[in-house]
Amino acid sequence: MERSEALAKVKPHLKQERYEHTVRVVDTAVKLSELNGAEKEKVEIAAAFHDYAKYRDKEELERWILKETGLSKDLLQYHHELWHGPVGAYIVKLEYNITDKEILNAITFHTTGRKNMSLTEKIVFLADYIEPGRKFPGVEEVRDAAWKSLNLGCYMALKNTIQFLMSKKQPIYPDTFHAYNDFVTMEK
Ligand code: DGI
């Protein structure tokens, strides 16, 4: 599947602003791929579909997780913002026969990160955080870092996210800590 075909499939499922975010994530992810020697075709598809399930309602997302889908039931103990990645990956596999594990994992873990992320997973995770439309505090520093080193960028994005969630007294999904622990000890 090509970038334009993937984007055309995603578009009807998103609001205009979310679609524009998605296009910027694809562009950013392609740039990060070129810098880091990743497989551009995989990265493009994963980035195009990363927020595919963003506008499914909470009840539908919950039903998918509760079905025998192999999705972690522990997600249900955490904020519903964390559900659209794993459910999105499950649905695109069913609907578009996307079976590449690397693509599906990049969609699944784009919000939380996890331990031992692949190159494709790191790129989609970081592109989602730094795409030029993002405005959150500290994003400029993460952007600068990301163009120097993918691992440094991921480390800073995870650190910011954890600090942000803690400052709001929000729970933090364990995979986010596992990802942080990987990057904090990694050569950057
Ligand atoms: O779908 P997007 O808005 O493009 O971005 P996303 O899928 O990365 O969603 C990020 C939101 O999820 C962000 O507002 C913080 C929130 N969130 C809630 N709990 C956690 C979390 N993010 C991480 N990484 N870990 C959590 O435990």
Ligand code: FE
């Ligand atoms: Fe998302």
Ligand code: FE
């Ligand atoms: Fe994100």
Ligand code: FE
């Ligand atoms: Fe996103």
